[in-house]
Amino acid sequence: MAFYRQVGSVPPKRHTQHRDEHGALYYEELMGEEGFSGDSSLLYHRGLPPAIVDATVWDLPDQRTTPNHPLRHRHLRLHDLFDGDAPARTDVVTGRRLVLGNADVRISYVVASAPSPLYRNAIGDELVYIESGAAIVETVFGALPARQGDQVLLPRATTHRWLPSGPQPLRAYVIEASGHITPPKRYLSKYGQLLEHSPYCERDLHGPGEILLATGTDVEVLVKHRPGGQIAGTRMLYATHPFDVVGWDGCLYPLTFNIADFEPITGRIHQPPPAHQAFEGTNFVVCNFVPRKVDYHPLSIPVPYYHSNVDSDEIMFYCGGNYEARKGSGIGQGSVSVHPGGYAHGPQPGAYERSIGLEFFDELAVMVDTFRPLELGEGALACEDPAYAWTWSGRGPDGADRPGGGAR
Incomplete structure (x- = not known):
């Protein structure tokens, strides 16, 4: 610069x-x-x-x-590493x-x-x-x-x-x-x-x-x-x-x-992640999600719509506040969500409906979007919450109900 x-x-x-x-x-x-x-x-x-x-x-x-294979969303609890x-x-x-x-x-x-x-x-x-x-x-x-x-x-x-x-x-x-x-x-x-x-x-x-x-x-x-x-x-x-x-x-x-000096860009309806971008690198971007007023259209749904990452992996580091779209998933301070390209992700069950009428999000997160697939390092393998991938359906591969999504 x-x-x-x-x-x-x-x-x-x-x-x-x-x-x-x-x-x-x-x-x-x-x-x-x-x-x-x-x-x-x-x-x-x-x-x-x-x-x-x-x-x-x-x-x-x-x-x-290690490759993210089989392909699935992941929740990493970084605070467990030290x-x-x-x-x-x-x-x-x-x-x-x-x-x-x-x-x-x-x-x-x-x-x-x-x-x-x-x-x-x-x-x-x-x-x-x-x-x-x-x-x-x-x-x-x-x-x-x-x-x-x-x-x-x-x-x-x-x-x-x-x-x-x-x-x-x-x-x-x-x-x-x-x-x-x-x-x-x-x-x-x-x-x-x-x-x-x-x-x-x-x-x-x-x-x-x-x-x-x-x-x-x-x-x-x-x-x-x-x-x-x-x-x-x-x-x-x-x-x-x-x-x-x-x-x-x-x-x-x-x-x-x-990050407190990042001035959020907002609108009448939900703004896509590029509105939160702070930096760019070769084949990746960095976005800052900060406390902000949210969508003010009378029929707006403030949390993100469900979306498929066709070209990118989305990595969100949650570092403050309460992230409305992830309530009920077990994600909290120090968590990282890994939403890989290949299939859809979005708000946890109930978050879509609960967000209607909200005027402010008190959340803080740093996001990295990559344009080539990411693999898992030893730190990820040591702190993964294995229940996160099933939180949208409420049950895991064994058929057991998991309404809490591994929350603790």
């Missing part, structure tokens, strides 16, 4: 000499997307950016996936548990209290939603405070680390792309400005306000990459600390956007 910022010390003209008070040159690094044709920033380092002294294998957490004192030993980077994934996007969940190692995702951008808790995200561009409701956007190859803060563990829902994550193109001018009909604007986006200057030698950075098409990890040992940047400027940098 072409939204220019300048932080710290930069020379008057790019690609020219920039020296410290003793006359030593700073080293200019261009960090850019799509070769030299996309958004970029210039960073000025004290040390040489490529200088490493070692590279060894980093064994990633389990990245295997019990007891596990968060005290867990960090946001190495403690992620893979929930869903395909070649375009991977979704993980983590509950953490420990500081993370320095980390860089060389595969694609990351969008991290803070369900609860707080953290400081230290990056090569500077520090970002992150709080409940923030969506932290970290461009591909941004070296950073997570430092949870506050009394509660940090609960984070992590969306890892295989490319870039941007605002929807329909909300951008031809020069990249967010337009008047966009549900948010540049004032709602918060980047680093000042630089971080760190010193040190033989500093380890964990790097996620994709050699030969398979996701892998490398431990790189840098000769000098990556946070040695004295200044930077440009249009590519990490930022936070709080």
Whole structure:
């Protein structure tokens, strides 16, 4: 997104000499997307950016996936993945548990209290939603405070680390792309400005306000990459600390956007999911469902109509309020619903009728729609509610009545 910022010390003209008070040159690094044709920033380092002294294998957490076969809707209880004192030993980077994934996007969940190692995702951008808790995200561009409701956007190859803060563990829902994550193109001018009909604007986006200057030698950075098409990890040992940047400027940098600043688009009749879209990636979109007034046509039915996902899997992470369409299904705070392409889904039994006359929905959810099928990660297999798929019919494959749909 072409939204220019300048932080710290930069020379008057790019690609020219920039020296410290003793006359030593700073080293200019261009960090850019799509070769030299996309958004970029210039960073000025004290040390040489490529200088490493070692590279060894980093064994990633389990990245295997299992097809959604036989095909069915699923309910995942993410809060069941981290019990007891596990968060005290867990960090946001190495403690992620893979929930869903395909070649375009991977979704993980983590509950953490420990500081993370320095980390860089060389595969694609990351969008991290803070369900609860707080953290400081230290990056090569500077520090970002992150709080409940923030969506932290970290461009591909941004070296950073997570430092949870506050009394509660940090609960984070992590969306890892295989490319870039941007605002929807329909909300951008031809020069990249967010337009008047966009549900948010540049004032709602918060980047680093000042630089971080760190010193040190033989500093380890964990790097996620994709050699030969398979996701892998490398431990790189840098000769000098990556946070040695004295200044930077440009249009590519990490930022936070709080979901409370998303302004919902409503209408007389039910608005389709694209009205809730906040970001897009290659072959997927991210939507924010926030508290809002709902349809005001005198004959409107505020909950969604039943629909078939012909081209996409719909993944909804429920992170606040009460989701009218899912009452009676067992879904609650921390749940994920998986509604795959291939057959219809929609409101639970009774929700269609109960919604008539409602004027406001108090719900909060982050949705990912993918345009290629998702597979189940080990995290999904560990926390699935097996009764959810039968909640529309009220009975399971054994013929037994299940009116509660596994609710608890």
